[in-house]
Amino acid sequence: MDADTATVGVEEEFLLADPETGAPVAKNVEVARTAAELGIDLQLELTRCQVETSTGVHNDATELATELRDLRCGIAACAEKNGTKLLAVAIPPTVPDKFPITDIPRYQRIATAFGMLAQEQGLCGCHVHVAVPDRENALQVSNFLRPWLPLFLALTANSAIYRGIDTGFASWRSILWRRWPSAGPPPYFGSVAEYDAMVAMMLSSGSILDKKMVYWDVRPSLSFPTVEVRVSDVPATVEETVLLATLVRATVMTAQNSLARNISAPPVSDEVLRAAYWKAARTGLDGDAVDPVHGRIMPVPDLLAELLGYVGPALDELGDQQLVTDSLAAVLARGNGAMRQLNAFRANHDVGDVVTELAAATLEGCPATTAT
Template sequence: MGEDGRTDVPTMGVEEEFLLLDDNGDLAELGPEVLTQATEGSGEVQQELGRCQVESASPVSHDADELLGELRGLRRRLAASARGRGLRLAAVGAPLRGESDRDLVSVGPRYERMRDNLGPLLTAGYTCGCHVHVAIPDRETGVQVLNHLRPWLPVLLALTANSPFGDGADTTYASWRHVRWSTLPSAAPPPFFHSVQHYEESVDALLSTGAALDRNMVHWDARLSDRHPTLEVRICDVSATAEEATLVAVLIRGLVTTFLDAAAAGRPAPDLSSAVLRAQLWRAARDGLEGDCVNPATGELTPVHTALRTLVNTTRPALVAAGDLDFAEDVLATLRRTGGAARRQRAAFARRGRLQDVVQELARVTVGGLSAVGGDDRVSA
């Protein structure tokens, strides 16, 4: 229930993917073993494409405090199991070192079909994202909300960019995960859909080409969930901290709630071309939080922090109704002080030029949160 007593605030949930690293930053193939010792507690932990990965899924949550507690608990469980095997749980968007010469695909018929179908492209699946689910009343309304949401995807990507390293070096991108993930044949920003029928026809077209082997492989950056009555936003790198993951979730819920009202009022969504949106996503992946992105309200290139201020102002009534505004403001203020996740990784590397220091930083903040960043920063929750 929202702070003003409303009961129509949509619920939300978060799925997070993590890498398992040794102290040098190399991928460790013990995902199934780590999962077996992390099953006790709320939420779910589950297998991912790579044996070097694990995934968590929060329970359905109603407010920021509830979701933050669930994400912290899931991270602690997985990290404790990883430590028991001499490994680090790392909330990072992409492997720090190369892995193209290793077969890390998890065991199972579906994963084997993916290997056969995608070949070397499958290594893009060893990247880690954050998927936010927000409840919607029906799929027809969900398509309308999705159309309204499309222009905001670059802002969300820039906010969460958390993968500057790849193949042992700085890639010059803030989200190397997005660049790699975009090589998959069905990974793209969602088209503008005119109806649910148009949405389903587009899914069927991907399936018919073999670009997607099943509906779960329709890797649009936002889509209608087939498992839950939700809109699923998939554009984000996995957040370095549970606070940042919760921030992303409440901002996305704010957008969805705002656009549910827009759809009910019959306000048309901007028909931004997919080519332009893809270019905007490239810029967001390159720059990250400290750079520039297109502000959906003006169409102009602005600092990402300015676009985030526009996002908060656009969704303010929804954030207030859900009781999320203070939390969002607090975490955004902390990020203005500490810098985004990609910047923080680069700072850790710059101290001695060692990827091992980046691994230690990642392991510390994955569980310790923003309070572990820089030693003194705190965020209220």
């Protein structure tokens, strides 16, 4: 698979917050209506405090960055017009009053079936889609992606502060999200039939209500001919989202090259992967990582360097080697969303400082946004 066929698209979920307190605000319908008037298509999420954007299909990282930035700028203006602030944050940093469920029949069924899991949702992630030939190929590629999922999570962790306190985790969203019975890393699947049998069991058991509730962190997309990576917190900045998308794209291309040479993905055990996930959620970029393939404990930057070596030929083919190198160096120097939250919070233990930092990061690189 080459750069022309391994196209990429991104979905980002955002929190709508009170401009004064930073608390979640239930206005996704109003913000989506304003966006529609401007020709921007927003998806409504499970709770009324969230909205989701979707990019088009791209084969150029610079063009992807431009669209992501335009979407954030545009939606921020729509949010402002409705008295809210757009935050690229994976969980609300303030104490939420409640998370009202969006009045869509499917979401109401989920709320009824899953109780507090749905009512305490309010979690915002980022989903990266990379084009693949078919479902079977998507599953084979997923097996190659499984060992790298914790590293993608560590790179983009952006949920350290929740309900006004330091959670002790870089990605508290990841911990909360995995309470869902279909969330987390998928099993290693040997065939489409094996995958379909697992989904059928989940449906019959009631652990999912429909196939859209297969929430695994990498899966064949139901809507597009893509493999979809869903492990990430929504990144604090557009630069970090583009870095994630480019690394995922290059990893998919590397997997395709391995498959073309009849090389199988390493069968990482569920227990090792679970440990790697916990470690990634706990320390993010600022600590050690578990290398799921070799069982080593190593500094996150060292494992990131190994990832860059692994996907290097694909990055060269994409022409994105310098972009990734520069962006990664910037994130390691400045810190990702979780580190920015913690730095802001620890100065005065004021969650308002966290909200201010997140609001600035959300629109980093955008022109000033004002209501119209």
